[in-house]
Amino acid sequence: MSHTPSPGIITPKLRASTIVSMLKKGIRSSGRGLMEYRQIEIVPGYVRNADGSALVRLGNTVVVAGVKLEIGTPYHDTPNEGALVVNAEFMPTASPTFEPGPPDENAIELARIIDRSLRELKAIDMSKLSIIPGKKVWVVYVDIYVLDHDGNLVDASSIATLAALMNTSLPRVEVEEPGNVKIDRSTRLSPLPIGNKVVTVTVAKAENVLFVDPDLDEESVAETKLVIAVSDDKRIAGLQKSGIGGLTESEITQAIDIALKTGNSLIEIVASKITL
């Protein structure tokens, strides 16, 4: 059952009101502009044993995403297509408020937002992931681990996911007897087939001011957030209002404009850092 959360780490009232009054004047305690992201650092191939991976630092938020490819059976309605499984975990390393255990509703929501954006845009060309048509396909497991939490986990995870997928290569497979397939991870044949690229842009709202990439302090004063998945061809590939408040029609339109302007530069940052 989902319940109203208690404020995890309490932001002192004085600091909260300072953050809000500054936002109203268009400035942020970090010195960033309202439409400015924090510094983004991407380390592709951070995990050697993964088939693709990336560590992403978005300011002080740290996320590692890894891809593991396994051989599985296709879904019966898509017999010649691979499958995608996205999972996210908020590690106890990331915040004193994160407990070990199965993913909570926030982690599940995050994983499902990213899963939907990839799936709907066909970010991975699943038709090229068939090994034995109708019998064996690649299953792409994307696992996202939040290691340090300083706000905007969704965008950091989405950047890490895109980077990890672009860093993924398909291993060679040996078809032994009919129906029995073995993975040879020592030989890499080709990159994972990527279609359109997608990232999320999170627009937060506090006292009717809209701004991107909220840090943890700013999240504590934000009434709500709109997560907008943006594709490299400037389409909206998913939306999720997340958090307690609401948005007016014009705020939503503004947020979408902001996201469509910002999304491509994030995708370009990822693309410029990726090497297989």
Next chain:
Amino acid sequence: MEKPKLIRENGLRHDGRRPDELRPIRMSVGILNKASGSALVEYGETKVLAAVHGPREIPQRHLLLPDRAIIRCRYHMLSFSTHERKSPVPTRREIELSKVIREALEPVVMSETFPRTAIDVFIEIINADGGTRTAAVTAASLAIADAGIPMKDMVVGVAVGKVEGVLVLDIDEAEDMFGQADMPVAIAPSLGLVTLLQLNGVLTKEEFSEALRLAFVGANQVYEKAREALRDRYMKARVEE
């Protein structure tokens, strides 16, 4: 399920509706005996029951907040509500929807009126034919109103979809399954606030603006029905006294 032709030559949908037409909507309020408030809402074949208990004290006192009531919400599908049997184990989808529905209700419920209590909202999907989360928001709103809990506005839900290139209002299961996009929206019409917004699919900016406009058109109609349902429950009762 076989894919029907979703948009016919005459521009009508597979069930004969116009693109901007809702399914037949039925609502009844105060239908359960023991709950503080309840409502049954039907959008076509989608049938959703909502019950509210509280504001009340709960054994899990550590969850309670000193300055407001907490809202607890569970979206739950009955095992036989879908084509394939749904396992009674809570799915990731149900966990996510419980959260987004709660967050759709939070902005309108005057929870500061009842500190250190819980308002529990239980949503049971009895039959699923598309648009269950949006019907659930409407049902939950009515049940909270029926429980006599003060609200700034009612929230009502409606989904907009894109099928065969056409934006359509209040999509059903076939349109969701074989369509190109599904955008559930919940709106508090008097406040002019969108309190739930999701998009599963890809839309251009222009398509999105049109879809949002369509959602407002639909929500206003659902809102009228919801007010009517409350009037039916309470105004008529007064006459009988």
